[in-house]
Amino acid sequence: IGRNGFSLEKVEDVTTARLLDRIFETMYSEEPALGVPKTVLVPTEPESLGAIESWLSEIRGTAVHVRVPHRGDKRELHATVSHNAEQELKRHSMRRATDHDSRTRALTELQVALRLPQVPLRIECYDMAHLHGTDYVGSMVVLEDGLPSKKEYRRFKIKDVAGNDDYAAMREVLTRRLSAYVKERDMPVSERGTTPGRFAYAPQLLLVDGGKGQLSVAIDVVQSLGLADEIPVASLAKQFEQVFIPGLDTPVVLGRTSDALFMLQVIRDEAHRFANTFHRKLRGKRMKEGSLDGISGLGDGRRKRLLKELGGVPGVKSASLDQLRALSWLPESVAIAVFEHLRR
Template sequence: MKRPAAGTIPDEPGSYQFKDRHGRVIYVGKASSLRQRLSNYFQNPKNLHPRTAQMVETAETVEWTIVRNEVEALMLEYSLIKEHDPRFNVRLRDDKSYPFLAVTADDQWPRAVVMRGRKKKGTRYYGPYAHAYAIRDTLDLLLRSFPIRTCSQNKFNEHERLGRPCLLFHIEKCAGPCVGEIEEMEYRQLVTELCQFLDGDTDEIVDRLEADMREAATSLEFEQAARLRDRLEAVRKAIAKQQMVADKNEDLDVFGIADDELEASVQVFYVRKGRVVGRKGFILDKVEELTPGKMIDRILESMYGEEPVVGVPKQVLVPYEPDDRETYEQWLEMIRGSRVQVRVPQRGDKRSLLETVTRNAKEEFTRHRMRRATDHNTRSRALTELQHALDLPEAPLRIECYDMAHLQGTDYVGSMVVLEDGLPAKREYRRFKVNTVGGEVVGGGSDDYAAMAEVVRRRLQAYLDDRDRPIDERSGPQDEDAPSKQRERKPGKFAYPPQLLLVDGGKGQVSATQRVVEELGLADEIPVAGLAKRFEEVYVPGRSEPIEIARGSEALFMLQRIRDEAHRFANTFHGERRSKRMTVSALDGIPGLGEVRKKKLVKAMGGVNAVKKASLDELQAHSFLPDAVAEAIHTKFHA
């Protein structure tokens, strides 16, 4: 990579983006002084961290955007990372969707429900919880004290129409709003009290229930007093389930980290009003050079960059000091609207709490490594074996495999499946309808080769089109007020080339594919191989004999796995197309001829062929068929 001319890099805060030769953003960073930060990259590569050196070697250009201060640089960096997902920036992986206890506050009759995934406006969320059953256990206790509905809207409407409540009303876990057993204002009060309880305001609710119970007993309303006693007992059980870890007036987010050279396990406990109200964990991929402080930077950006569901607390406890604590505190204060402190507790209860969360992170990291140890090592070994066996310039981190499917030459389809770092990348899978293999395709080897060539050509041509298109033409509609460096869009769906292009087949399929690669001028960039089913032999262009890859080796197993996945994906698509074609009738699409008339007409005339041959008078003779529809049918088959 060529260093920018001396004096051209500004000594001001901003965000910088390294790009590869195709214009793709591969790394995004921020700096209080762009000149000082970028100068660190242009030194002897031996002095750089290996990951940083690899990034600089891959980069072709570097660009930057100047902003007014370090907080704006942080915000711009986050938005660019989210937009471009650069390959050399840290990635936070969360392989599960954590459940929340949600209260649909904007509904006329709000309900409590377990929710996952995308958050909705007008709904209040509490958690996240480690498991859905933890929410249901808590909710089961709370409904005895705050009996709001948990049913779906369809079920609510059904019981409202029937005028009879469901079982939950009879066991006193619902106030029965569907049948008018409670006024709306009184129901809203229950919802408010439930939300207060979940927010941690428990003392006021306990005091009020105790006072109401004593008043009912004094008034000799013993049944009401007993019900209030049961509600109070349920509330106290729910409070006991919420672990008290800090003073009642404290709101904290506590981060614990356990890591090695490649990954880190992060656990966060959400503490509100002194009680743990939720927790979350994820794995961080160290694809860039990370000091402990910079790792905290990345974690804070990921946790608070989107609108936090449980909000930003007054204090954020972390195991290491952020590289630029003051900037991150200013940023969090902008989100919260009041002062936020990011600090490393040194002693006392908060230090003990941080150690507890860190122990959770270590235990989760141990479980993660046990789950992935064999898999991770196996995939790395398989990719290295493939590199050596096929004489590839680098380990094939992106492998694409292609397969064809048809039935006696009809409904030809192709599939493309992708392995990234040895794992299926299903978001990258693609399906192809084959259009030009001899018109009406008939079976035979040459047709298979031509179909494979068409699919590969379309995929690689799309890659070339995206690669060679100027950045300005990729951008689409732009906001003229936005900085020019922010206007770029993500690359197209075929923007990344394979480091190994694998086809399902032997020498014939490999030769046909290699001809396409050579025609498009990609022979030096994209290696081709084929896996033949008969003896699981691997063929490469220019070699008549198969390459010997030891049976039972991890490399051969990986090739078999992606080949079988491509075969499954192609056959699934082929089955869908055949089913659709077989259910299509010649009478479909005629204006005015719906399903009922179609069935009547076919039955009356003795079949579809009779309808196709019928004269206009014969069609108009049927009383259920308007003249305009009869004319449309006749025109379609006699035009």
């Protein structure tokens, strides 16, 4: 049994099947020390399946089969290998993200490519998350000197947007965040506390997840608050990893394997993760508490007290009718209504 791993940079948009062709070419361009196995397991069939099997069979001297495992021990083996590969990729990404030289190169590349007035030592990235317009949230994640600064992360509940409107949600989040910065910046020194406020610092680069539409929103917000000369903005579109900045109709060219693009991808993916985690938390809480909606006589005040005293929705669901009746502040008719409602 042997193990041989390597990282393959995906420098263009190709299908998994075509990418597998290239992996086979890389791995078997020279006969490996352990030889070519008679069966090769893959996640999907390579584009040139027949040609690859013939080529490998010629190297081995006997028939070689390339298979996608669907059941049994081979399926389990493939799942284990895939898991190990994912873990190694995470370790590889973490090493690259935390390497000082890589971070320095990335920040310098970003300054030049995005035409920034200074090296972006503080980068903020924003993303939205929702489900059909419900539980709408926004996230702000921060890189300081190229590293995540989780104490600076912020979460926003969208307050003023009805339905599915990412542009309006992004506008609300950016306006709330940057308005707070302006307020703290302009506050007299005598009125400031001993510690900086939650939004006391401006980013040297404000990045939004999306394309030209999201960039236009960011531009409008910084201009409306008089911050256009102070806070540079950019957007990163996920489909083709294109970077857009004000004043250019075409995307900025960043090498597909460059440290600069990698850093932007790291913070964009982190903003996406942070927004989705918050969204799932709110949605889960709403769905649990929603099980007590529509009960006659159980208003917000009584519902909150009921949840608090009985340990949340699970405690209320498991309570007997006698336990509910024993709550002196809860009318008997409401106690009966709660009990019957949760057992329908």
